Amino acid sequence: MRIVVIGGVAAGMSAASQAKRRAPQAEVIALERGAYVSYGACGMPYNIEDPQRDIEDLVVITPAEFRHARGIDVRIRHEVCAIDPTHKTLAVRDFVNGRDYVQDYDRLVIATGARAVRLPIPGLDLPGVFQLRELTDGAAIKRFLDDSSPRRATIIGAGMIGMEMADVLTRRGLTVQIFERDGQVIPGFEPVIAELVTGELQRHGVRIDTGVAVQAIEVRDQGLVVRTDRGDAATDLVIVAAGVRPSVDLAQGAGVKLGASGAIAVDAMQRTGIADIYAAGDCAEAFHEVLGQAVYIPLGTTANKQGKVAGANAAGGAERFAGIVGTAGFKVFGIEVARTGVGAAEISRHGLDALSCVSRHSSRGHHYPGSATITTVLFVERGSGRLLGAQMAGGDTVAKRIDVFAVALRARMRVDEVESLDLSYAPPFAPVYDPVIIAAAVARKISSGSGS
DSSP, X not given: OEEEEEOOSHHHHHHHHHHHHHOTTSEEEEEESSSOOXXXXXXXHHHHHOTTSOGGGGBSSOHXXXXXXXXXXXXXXXEEEEEETTTTEEEXXXXXXXXXXXXXXXXXXXXXXXXXXXXXXXXXXXXXXXXXXXXXXXXXXXXXXXXXXXXXXXXXXXXXXXXXXXXXXXXXXXXXXXXXXXXXXXXXXXXXXXXXXXXXXXXXXXXXXXXXXXXXXXXXXXXXXXXXXXXXXEESEEEEOOOEXXXXXXXXXXXXXXXXXXXXXXXXTOXXXXXXXXXXXXXXXXXETTTTEEEOOOOHHHHXXXXXXXXHHHTTOOOOOOOBOOOEEEEETTXXXXXXXXXXXXXXXXXOOEEEXXXXXXXXXXXXXXXXXXXXXXXXXXXXXXXXXXXXXXXXXXHXXXXXXXXXXXXXXXXXXXXTOOOOOBTTTXXXXXXXXXXXXXXXXXXXXXXX
16 A cells, blocks of 8 residues: 655654554655655744754654654655546656656545745745745744844734744844734734733834734835835844645645635545545644534644544544644743633634633742733633633743643533632642632633622
């Protein structure tokens, strides 16, 4: 049996590794159009922060190690141009040897990932303008910082990547300005959370302009200028962090069905609607356990898990992907921010009957050093009290506390059940009533109309 995987990062190499593990006698081939496979893309901002680190430190396993240690035929700089599901063949362009060839398969895993959103503005290809999606992007940014010594940076987009890069570039000594089309930073988070992030950015000298439409990037007076509907901003470096879209052109050209989100529609076994073709990772949808439907939330954790399921099943297994609740987090300067489940936008879009509750509580025991205030927003189904989502921000241990709410969502718990959880207590770790318990108690009172 020949199993071919298109894509060599999180989902792709998880699929290839799992397929080879399940079917050692199978021929497993991974085709990657880029120069690297199996790297920690989420670690790129932190690598960029340290000029002494090589970007290739983020590579977990090299193609040679995959071939010799795991028996997987990894071919970098091999782009799949077309899929023929009738004849089970791929049209492949080999940039290493300058040739085109046809590759046959018995089972196929599509793990083409996502691509950075390309804004419809001129100037995106100018020197000094970057996106941050692939390892080569991170390498290019590091070279520019080292070779050109820019003093000013402009970030277009105030999502998670924009926040992380604002932190990194500030720490590298640049003056940073952010433009965001939405009315707040970190769109999708509640305003009370966004306000905390805005304050943290401003405390570190980052200028933030929201509700701004970027119109063009131009070269002017030997530097760059970002032109917006509110005026121009001179800069030396531009990072475009306007989000991502699933890379589905290849799949769509083969007749693979897309879901309502625009990503590849898959079932719990990561099967597409075409026999012997699976899909996983940032190109595919995932089942959202709170909403009860397929969504597109590209995250590295999901990609690795889906890839593992797709690879196992391509090798003859019967694994199922359990679904997601949309748990994610990031750090910007001194605060952690995280969320899980649904927020106000999803509640409105899907017509859910829910209310939101805000609470604030210390992260550690009374007067214990290092304690910080954690702000929590919970979304609760009206009437039943069922937890629907949580968002948290604060200077200490937020990322791990959001995991408690993620487990509660998986268990379909009510907030009164969360309130009764037996969580650990010691002053170095938590107050007697953990912020998770306090948030659930506040939500229970509000949702029940009780003041007790």
